Amino acid sequence: MANLILPPTWRIPERKATPEPLYFKAVNRRSCLKLFGAGVLLASGVLPGCTTHVSEEEFAKNPKNFDWSDFDREVYPATRYPEFVLDRPLTEEHIAAQYNNFYEFSEAKDDVWRRVGGFKSRPWTLEIKGLVNRPQQIDVDQLLRTMPLEERLYRHRCVEAWAMTVPWTGFPLKALIDKIEPLSGARYIRFTSFYSPNIAMGQRGYGPWPYTESLTMEEAINELTMLVTGIYGHPLPKQHGAPLRLVTPWKYGFKSIKSIVSIEFTAEPSSTFWNTLVPFEYGFVANVNPQIPHPRWSQATERMIGTNQRLPTLYLNGYEQWVGHLYT
Numbered sequence: 001m002a003n004l005i006l007p008p009t010w011r012i013p014e015r016k017a018t019p020e021p022l023y024f025k026a027v028n029r030r031s032c033l034k035l036f037g038a039g040v041l042l043a044s045g046v047l048p049g050c051t052t053h054v055s056e057e058e059f060a061k062n063p064k065n066f067d068w069s070d071f072d073r074e075v076y077p078a079t080r081y082p083e084f085v086l087d088r089p090l091t092e093e094h095i096a097a098q099y100n101n102f103y104e105f106s107e108a109k110d111d112v113w114r115r116v117g118g119f120k121s122r123p124w125t126l127e128i129k130g131l132v133n134r135p136q137q138i139d140v141d142q143l144l145r146t147m148p149l150e151e152r153l154y155r156h157r158c159v160e161a162w163a164m165t166v167p168w169t170g171f172p173l174k175a176l177i178d179k180i181e182p183l184s185g186a187r188y189i190r191f192t193s194f195y196s197p198n199i200a201m202g203q204r205g206y207g208p209w210p211y212t213e214s215l216t217m218e219e220a221i222n223e224l225t226m227l228v229t230g231i232y233g234h235p236l237p238k239q240h241g242a243p244l245r246l247v248t249p250w251k252y253g254f255k256s257i258k259s260i261v262s263i264e265f266t267a268e269p270s271s272t273f274w275n276t277l278v279p280f281e282y283g284f285v286a287n288v289n290p291q292i293p294h295p296r297w298s299q300a301t302e303r304m305i306g307t308n309q310r311l312p313t314l315y316l317n318g319y320e321q322w323v324g325h326l327y328t
């Protein structure tokens with residue numbers, strides 16, 4: 001799928017050489033053929049359909065994308081938190097699960113889900129460090145036992161101008177922050193993703209790896225900010241950032257760092273992956289704002305994945321009522 005987030009100078013040459021629509025078809029056809037085998041495809045006449053997506057049933061049969069623990073199976077689905085209602089339909093699960101940004105595994109959005117099989121998301125330890133009273137290492141199952149899991153329907157807006165609406169399961173980051181008692185000097189939080197270049201081939205390419213992100217403390221304790229462990233009523237599949245990722249729905253999607261291994265409380269803002277790699281295109285704050293165009297495209301509208309419907313982009317992605325006061 002088109003790699004927008006990187007400027008043209010970073011794109012791999014073969015992709016630039018082929019006009020985009022042709023490239024899409026070629027990739028999808030190749031992947032489809034791999035998945036089903038050419039014979040079945042031709043016999044069933046499914047081939048033209050392969051320019052879009054594999055079926056939901058086929059997706060569910062891909063067990064390597066799930067490392068669920070026994071405890072996981074007990075806690076889902078979590079109760080839906082009614083406060084967050086959507087102005088648009090939910091994105092279908094198999095659509096969201098096959099269109100991902102996860103540069104550790106692929107630059108192409110439509111094949112991340114096929115490349116995460118070798119990644120182990122369990123057992124998983126989250127390290128909490130820096131300016132806190134209770135630095136600690138927590139096993140993710142243990143964390144799930146102690147945090148108030150709930151489901152929320154959120155909009156998600158990528159900086160590349162595609163969007164989706166999904167039911168996340170997780171807990172407010174504030175619930176964790178309250179337990180670990182940050183020191184008064186802690187003004188920012190730095191999140192770090194895993195580093196396994198043997199499994200995540202993308203980490204052999206341009207960096208700075210591992211992927212990092214950062215929020216101010218005010219943003220981190222806002223009730224919208226979630227640490228997410230599940231989606232569509234079950235634990236996260238790996239392509240969505242299992243076993244634990246951030247979700248800040250009023251910011252562009254690149255802030256919502258996946259597969260987090262550490263949370264560090266700091267006095268100063270820290271460097272982040274995209275801001276370091278392409279500082280002139282991706283800022284630290286990264287709030288959704290239709291009036292501030294990206295240097296290479298407009299942010300005034302967004303394309304819903306699945307339906308391709310074009311919708312106007314809202315200031316703070318429609319979450320002004322919750323977070324508007326942080327930016328006046």
Ligand SMILES: Nc1nc2c(c(=O)[nH]1)N[C@H]1C(S)=C(S)[C@@H](COP(=O)(O)O)O[C@H]1N2
Nearest residue numbers: 100101102103158211240253254256257258
């Ligand atoms: N570790 C890591 N986290 C990441 C990314 C990434 O490449 N690596 N991509 C980000 C971007 S640009 C987006 S839009 C979202 C996509 O989340 P999704 O694939 O679950 O829709 O993840 C974000 N978190």
Ligand SMILES: [Mo]
Nearest residue numbers: 158159253254
């Ligand atoms: Mo993104």
